[in-house]
Amino acid sequence: MADSLSPGRRGNGGGKPNKDRTVAEIEKLARQRANRRKSAHEFKKKREHEIKMNEKKGRPGDVDFQRMIRRFRKRAMNPAQEHSASGMLKINVVVRKRPVSESEIARKDYDSVSCSNPCVYVHHCKLKVDGITKFLDNVNFQLDHAFNEFSDNQEVYEHTAKGLVNFAVDGGRATCFAYGQTGSGKTFTMAGVQGLAARDVFRLVNSSEHIDKGLEVYCAFFELYGGRCIDLLHDRRVCSIREDGKGRVQVEGLQEIIVSDEDELLQLIERGNGVRTTHATEMNSDSSRSHAICQIALRKLSSRAGSEPFGKLSLIDLAGSERGQDTKHHNRQRRGESAEINKSLLALKECVRALDSGSSHVPYRTSKLTMILKDSFSSNARTVMISCVSPVASSADHTLNTLRYADRIKEKAVRPLVQRPSITNGDLSDVSCSDSEFDSADGKEEESRDFDDEEEDSELSMARRSSPPPPTPDASEDKAKNRKQKQQQQARDLVQAKRLTTQLQRHTPAKASAASPAPPGSNYKQQQRRGRPTPRISPSPKYPNEASASETRSEHSSGSNVMHKLSSASSSSTSGSESSRKPPSSIQAPGSSSKAGRGSGVTKIQAPSSRRKQWEDPAKNPPKLREPLQSQNHSNVHNSKIGNKSSSNQREESPEVVNFHDVVAKLVDMEEDVLSAHMKTIQKNADLLTEEGVLLSKVQGSDVVDYDIEEYAERLDAIVSSKLKMFQDLHAKVTRFRKHLEMDGVAQKLVQD
Ligand SMILES: Nc1ncnc2c1ncn2[C@@H]1O[C@H](COP(=O)(O)OP(=O)(O)OP(=O)(O)O)[C@@H](O)[C@H]1O
Numbered sequence: 052m053a054d055s056l057s058p059g060r061r062g063n064g065g066g067k068p069n070k071d072r073t074v075a076e077i078e079k080l081a082r083q084r085a086n087r088r089k090s091a092h093e094f095k096k097k098r099e100h101e102i103k104m105n106e107k108k109g110r111p112g113d114v115d116f117q118r119m120i121r122r123f124r125k126r127a128m129n130p131a132q133e134h135s136a137s138g139m140l141k142i143n144v145v146v147r148k149r150p151v152s153e154s155e156i157a158r159k160d161y162d163s164v165s166c167s168n169p170c171v172y173v174h175h176c177k178l179k180v181d182g183i184t185k186f187l188d189n190v191n192f193q194l195d196h197a198f199n200e201f202s203d204n205q206e207v208y209e210h211t212a213k214g215l216v217n218f219a220v221d222g223g224r225a226t227c228f229a230y231g232q233t234g235s236g237k238t239f240t241m242a243g244v245q246g247l248a249a250r251d252v253f254r255l256v257n258s259s260e261h262i263d264k265g266l267e268v269y270c271a272f273f274e275l276y277g278g279r280c281i282d283l284l285h286d287r288r289v290c291s292i293r294e295d296g297k298g299r300v301q302v303e304g305l306q307e308i309i310v311s312d313e314d315e316l317l318q319l320i321e322r323g324n325g326v327r328t329t330h331a332t333e334m335n336s337d338s339s340r341s342h343a344i345c346q347i348a349l350r351k352l353s354s355r356a357g358s359e360p361f362g363k364l365s366l367i368d369l370a371g372s373e374r375g376q377d378t379k380h381h382n383r384q385r386r387g388e389s390a391e392i393n394k395s396l397l398a399l400k401e402c403v404r405a406l407d408s409g410s411s412h413v414p415y416r417t418s419k420l421t422m423i424l425k426d427s428f429s430s431n432a433r434t435v436m437i438s439c440v441s442p443v444a445s446s447a448d449h450t451l452n453t454l455r456y457a458d459r460i461k462e463k464a465v466r467p468l469v470q471r472p473s474i475t476n477g478d479l480s481d482v483s484c485s486d487s488e489f490d491s492a493d494g495k496e497e498e499s500r501d502f503d504d505e506e507e508d509s510e511l512s513m514a515r516r517s518s519p520p521p522p523t524p525d526a527s528e529d530k531a532k533n534r535k536q537k538q539q540q541q542a543r544d545l546v547q548a549k550r551l552t553t554q555l556q557r558h559t560p561a562k563a564s565a566a567s568p569a570p571p572g573s574n575y576k577q578q579q580r581r582g583r584p585t586p587r588i589s590p591s592p593k594y595p596n597e598a599s600a601s602e603t604r605s606e607h608s609s610g611s612n613v614m615h616k617l618s619s620a621s622s623s624s625t626s627g628s629e630s631s632r633k634p635p636s637s638i639q640a641p642g643s644s645s646k647a648g649r650g651s652g653v654t655k656i657q658a659p660s661s662r663r664k665q666w667e668d669p670a671k672n673p674p675k676l677r678e679p680l681q682s683q684n685h686s687n688v689h690n691s692k693i694g695n696k697s698s699s700n701q702r703e704e705s706p707e708v709v710n711f712h713d714v715v716a717k718l719v720d721m722e723e724d725v726l727s728a729h730m731k732t733i734q735k736n737a738d739l740l741t742e743e744g745v746l747l748s749k750v751q752g753s754d755v756v757d758y759d760i761e762e763y764a765e766r767l768d769a770i771v772s773s774k775l776k777m778f779q780d781l782h783a784k785v786t787r788f789r790k791h792l793e794m795d796g797v798a799q800k801l802v803q804d
Contacts, residue, residue: 112161204243231439270598272323276341
């Protein structure tokens with residue numbers, strides 16, 4: 052090849068092998084290319100082998116992610132601990148992971164959840180903004196117990212509901228919930244718990260310790276479906292829920308059945324479960340669409356009819372939770388169902404949290420479910436929440452939602468955890484364990500012993516697919532180096548932009564608190580201070596009800612900027628509490644706490660400088676609120692902003708104050724508008740950046756031979772035009788907003804004068 056390519060050699064005349072520099076270069080490039088092809092070929096072969104091995108082991112699906120998950124389990128997971136005795140916990144929150152099902156295997160879904168008692172790790176499998184590089188976002192939660200796919204119902208029961216049965220027989224109010232995404236194993240778990248509890252109730256009631264109490268066992272089984280209460284043991288008769296004058300919640304028409312032994316109780320439970328309302332949903336072809344409540348009441352023989360039972364055990368299989376996006380193909384009835392389900396789940400969470408924190412106010416009236424469970428939130432109550440999760444990667448968002456729900460309930464008792472770093476496909480140097488290392492731990496086959504180690508180079512090259520070829524050692528070296536640096540910078544910018552977008556998405560008014568709702572009395576920042584890991588926030592929407600609740604909450608937070616100002620300016624005419632003095636301007640990115648070790652820092656969305664000044668110097672200008680925002684009902688927050696204007700207090704205010712209120716009210720709307728436009732712009736820009744990265748890699752990728760430069764230019768043109776328009780629109784909005792801010796300053800001055 053060299054001979055045919057080097058006419059210079061013949062022209063040299065001396066016959067000495069004095070190769071022309073260009074020819075040598077071409078030869079070198081050809082060699083490098085051949086080497087690249089060879090290693091790419093080897094990588095491909097090994098990957099194919101790994102895919103086959105995975106399939107043989109019954110775990111088809113993305114081979115790279117599965118490898119990263121195995122490495123994480125091997126290298127980065129805390130070792131499992133023994134289950135601790137938890138009989139006396141007021142709230143016991145556990146997680147149960149079910150095995151991967153046949154249908155999931157058939158659609159090549161794979162296990163992406165790891166349980167290592169008491170921790171559970173969700174390996175969120177993601178692509179970087181370049182659209183090629185795979186990485187794991189590992190989110191961990193620590194609950195009271197974590198049960199993996201090998202735990203059976205007996206084991207789960209031993210550490211959850213068993214203590215509740217003892218508690219009920221001792222005269223307490225005990226409640227066990229199974230909560231989770233549809234198809235995550237709630238009914239499976241609760242059926243097991245109900246059976247085992249039925250056995251233990253009779254064992255205990257008839258034991259020498261309790262026989263003197265003369266307890267009789269009664270059972271009622273009903274469901275809450277679409278806001279209606281249906282007696283499952285009496286031909287689905289509809290009952291109504293009322294609160295009597297003494298504050299006792301009664302289910303009118305619900306009939307308890309007295310049972311004399313375990314078999315009878317089991318039959319009733321089976322009968323009730325058999326007639327529950329079920330429908331096919333996107334996630335589960337036989338989804339229970341109702342909350343099923345099995346109440347086992349223990350009454351003394353001597354007690355009067357209609358009196359409160361001595362002890363009560365409620366076993367509740369909650370309806371499957373769904374995200375808003377899962378319901379998009381539902382008809383109106385299904386959507387209504389989902390909204391109702393999510394509303395009651397949110398209410399339940401708030402009540403259990405209130406119980407856990409010992410709050411005197413439990414908002415049980417918020418939903419029928421919580422009304423019925425009123426006495427489960429009393430001081431003489433114990434609760435177990437079993438969070439059921441599906442193990443598969445396609446359900447990671449749901450799993451995170453379920454675990455966040457559990458985490459929020461348990462937040463006061465959960466200890467801080469050190470978050471592990473994400474594992475990236477291109478970041479393998481510190482995670483070098485191989486398949487075989489992992490498998491041999493299980494005593495399984497070792498066919499791919501050193502695959503991973505050899506593969507790392509190939510994976511790195513895969514991760515850098517869009518990088519330029521290696522620099523040449525001649526005069527063009529500097530040029531190539533510069534080019535490489537420039538491209539690396541571009542790639543970093545892309546990643547940075549995406550990261551920023553994700554962080555900001557968490558703080559988009561509607562989403563920020565949807566991802567991490569902060570109910571009254573709880574403080575998100577307190578969590579940060581405690582160093583407790585805040586689970587990563589996925590950008591996907593949460594339960595519709597949480598979204599709506601958090602929208603009002605975000606109204607609270609974004610509106611509070613203005614509320615501070617308004618209150619400080621018109622404090623002379625207000626007589627409200629001054630309890631909320633904290634500057635609400637900066638929102639810390641979830642997971643950005645240094646202790647939590649996640650995220651790269653703190654994202655602050657700062658208020659306009661004129662307002663910041665007031666917060667920075669509260670002594671000079673103490674912000675006053677008419678009523679403490681913390682204690683307001685969320686839905687009242689907006690009303691209070693507007694409503695205050697027309698209160699009797701306000702009617703006597705000067706025209707300047709009234710005008711100021713108008714300006715401020717408008718400012719609140721504009722602020723939200725600008726913030727949301729800004730978020731949208733960033734999101735769109737990040738999407739366009741991703742597209743640009745892919746576009747570039749199609750032209751500049753190391754393995755690209757043919758490309759269409761016209762198509763490239765055309766698409767780039769469209770992207771740039773779209774960006775221009777997008778930024779112009781945002782600019783116009785910001786300009787209008789700034790003008791209004793000036794007006795606001797003038798109005799405030801008038802009021803102060
Ligand atoms: N721990 C487990 N071991 C084996 N199989 C399980 C386990 N958990 C659940 N399953 C199986 O998974 C499927 C779905 O479980 P199940 O019906 O209990 O889900 P669900 O959460 O109650 O769903 P939905 O809320 O839609 O009613 C069932 O076929 C069940 O047998």
